[in-house]
Amino acid sequence: MSFGEFVRRNRERGVLVVQPRMGFSDPRVMRAGLVATRDARATTVGTLTLDSYTRVGDHGSAARALRDGVALNGYPIVAHPPDTTRRMLGGVRSDAFPVQVRHGSPRPLDIFAAMAAAGLGDTEGGPVSYCLPYGRAPLDESVANWRASCRLLLESAVEPHLETFGGCMMGQLCPPSQLVAISALEGLFFRQQGVRSISVSYAQQTNPAQDREAVHALRGLCARLLPDVDWHVVVYTYMGMYPRTAGGALGLLTGAATLALSTGAERLIVKTVAESQRIPTIAENVAALEHAAGVPAGAAPEPAAAAGGEVYQEAYAMVEAVLNCDADVGNALVQAFKRGLLDIPYCVHPDNAGRARSYITADGRLRWADTGSLPLAGGGGAARRGGLTSAEFMSALTYVQNRYDTEAMAARSSAALPYVFPGRII
Amino acid sequence: MSGHPGAETAAPPRMPPAGRRGTVIVTTVSSDAHTWNLVYLQLLIQELGYHVVNLGPCVPDDLLVAECGRHAPQMVVVSSVNGHGYQEGLRLVGRLRSEPGLAAVPVVIGGKLGIQGGESERHVADLLDAGFDAVFEERAGGMVSFLNFVASIPRGAARELR
Ligand code: B12
Helix, strand or coil, X not given: CXXXXXXXXXXXXXXXXXXXXXXXXXXXXXXXXXXXXXXXXXXXXXXXXXXXHHHCCCHHHHHHHHHHCCCCCCCCCCCCCHHHHHHHHCCCCXXXXXXXXXXXXXXXXXXXXXXXXXXXXXXXXXCCCCCCCCCCCCHHHHHHHHHHHHHHHHHHCCCCEEEECCCCCCCCCCCHHXXXXXXXXXXXXXXXXXXCEEEEEEECCCCHHHHHHHHHHHHHHHHHHCCCCEEEEEEEXXXXXXXXXXXHHHHHHHHHHHHHHHHCCCEEECCCCCCCCCCCCHHHHHHHHHHHHCCCCCCCCCCCCCCCCHHHHHHHHHHHHHHCCCCCHHHHHHHHHHHCCCCCCCCCCCCCCCCCEEEECCCCCEEEEECCCCCCCCCCCCCCCCCCCHHHHHHHHCHHHHHHHHHHHHCCCHHHCECCCCCCCC | CECCHHHHHCCCCCCCCCCCCCEEEEECCCCCCCCHHHHHHHHHHHHCCCEEEECCCCCCHHHHHHHHHHHCCCEEEEEECCCCHHHHHHHHHHHHHHCHHHCCCXXXXXXXXXXXXXXXXXXXXXXXHHCCCEEEECCCCHHHXXXXXXXXXXXXXXXXXX
16 A cells, blocks of 8 residues: 555544654664654654765764664664665565655655655655755756656656655744645655646644635645645644643644644644754654554644635645746745745745745744745735844744743643653664 | 834943954854854844854864865854764864964854763863864853953954954
8 A cells, every 4th residue: 555545544534543763773673663653653654864964975974883783863764774674674664554764865766766665655854845855956956856866766666655745844934835835846756747646745833723724725725736636634733832841732732733633634743852952762753653643632633724815815825826937846845945936935046035034923823024025915014124033033933932831831740841861762 | 023022122222333342253063053152142143342253053174174274263263052062173273283373363262062061070171182172161150251252352353453
């Protein structure tokens, strides 16, 4: 059974699929992590999160670390021989337990080749979202690399699945409308490359109502843009500075699960109580999966808001402006960034215009303080003169962390204490 | 930019004119893509009166060496949070210290340097032995000791103003 079909069948049963962000460099630990994910009390998909050396193509350093027994921040799929990866997956990955590769590379060809050699065809990325937040590679080069990678994936895998990472971008402080637009555009890019099973992502931001509006907007846009492919929506638990208390971390995870359930999203990627500090243990990952799976569905998913919402309108305007740049979505994305039609707040990549700015409103919505050259009418009216101070910057970055930690502390339970390192990975 | 109460109530900081004290390079190790840390440190160090050159994500060792040659910085601040900072910091500082012009420039590192949360005393000692002037762990008031360190380095002002 393909990845897309696995998710669809669970959707039909009314079950939310949950998935960790898990990666260890030692194949034995990685296998133990997959087994524990599979056996968790939840409907799960397994993850191989790749390490940073592999992401930047420095496979020599990854191999050296393996030789020296130095643990990495993920699984080095290129440095490990294909047989090692096949053996690591043997008897764990199955029709009932798909395994997805998550990386973050604008130069992913060698990663796709290693996946093919190990028989893996389900992964994640995108020419924009795996470029601007992930290094120094120029955007046009990333687009070319992603075209070639899609080709390789289609040649080497039977029913490959690709997920856009565009719903996350820098992890925080990007207004939802632009996340929706980029996620949809990357989905369209994959479709244009011939990929037929796609998921579109959206990462939880600062305000639950705005997030629900965004997921509905994403669904609405993709219904129009991706009529002839198999697609589903994947929600990411908050990708910015995470709460430091166990209670705060679990509260935010509950919020993400609620977002997924209330919008009919098919899949959820979780975060653990260790997120703010370090790579989580296997046990912490399992606890996060089970916590998310245990969040009650509540009322039936609310109907999609009318297409008139602010998030939908802004996202639609951005998608339209980009698609008008060129018939080829890859070329259109490159041109759009050149012209500032897409512009990610606080992203220092040279191909990002860097004029757009965001702010958090009193009720916690993420809005535009300055729209730069984005195809949107006016700013949020909060544009200000003079530079941003480090303290203001930090207070925006920690808005979510503070809110959830404060809530946990107000509950006056042991969950309010800063989460402490329990010991070992397994 | 934030509606968060703390942002509006903070007293306006009294800032020395930008760049009066010379140039600081803010950088990271070659595998690390995180940039929020770099932007934050850039703002903070600018507020202390330095001109900051922020080299952005995934900085190759050679690029950092070249930029040091171009800017003759008062200090190099290495920030890494992806968990490879310890391994890569050892290599990077060795490279910097082997350059004739960079043997004495203050070079510091901080962030989340390993993948286990908090650095062991041995890791900190290794980094100091390898050539860093200071190592700032995320815990234990790292930012306050960093501000004290910056206050202690020789300033470029005299040279620059002449
Ligand atoms: C946002 C984010 C991302 C974004 C980054 C976008 C971008 N371009 O910046 C995205 C989604 C792309 C991302 C990717 C990855 N991430 Co990330 N990310 C985060 C997250 C959620 C927030 C980081 C942040 O915004 N910080 C804001 C800044 C201002 O704060 P800070 O980084 O904590 O820095 C503070 C201190 O450390 C200190 N400091 C930092 N440097 C220095 C230097 C000096 C000299 C001093 C004095 C102080 C100092 O000052 C800062 C202010 O207090 C953190 C977890 C968290 N904190 O909640 C994970 C986290 C940092 N990421 C992590 C990892 C591993 C990755 C990946 C490798 C993927 C993976 N395997 O999970 C990739 C990176 C790929 C690569 N090539 O490096 C891990 C690192 C684990 C570890 N060190 O043990 C973390 C901790 C998450 C986790 N628990 O697993 N990430």
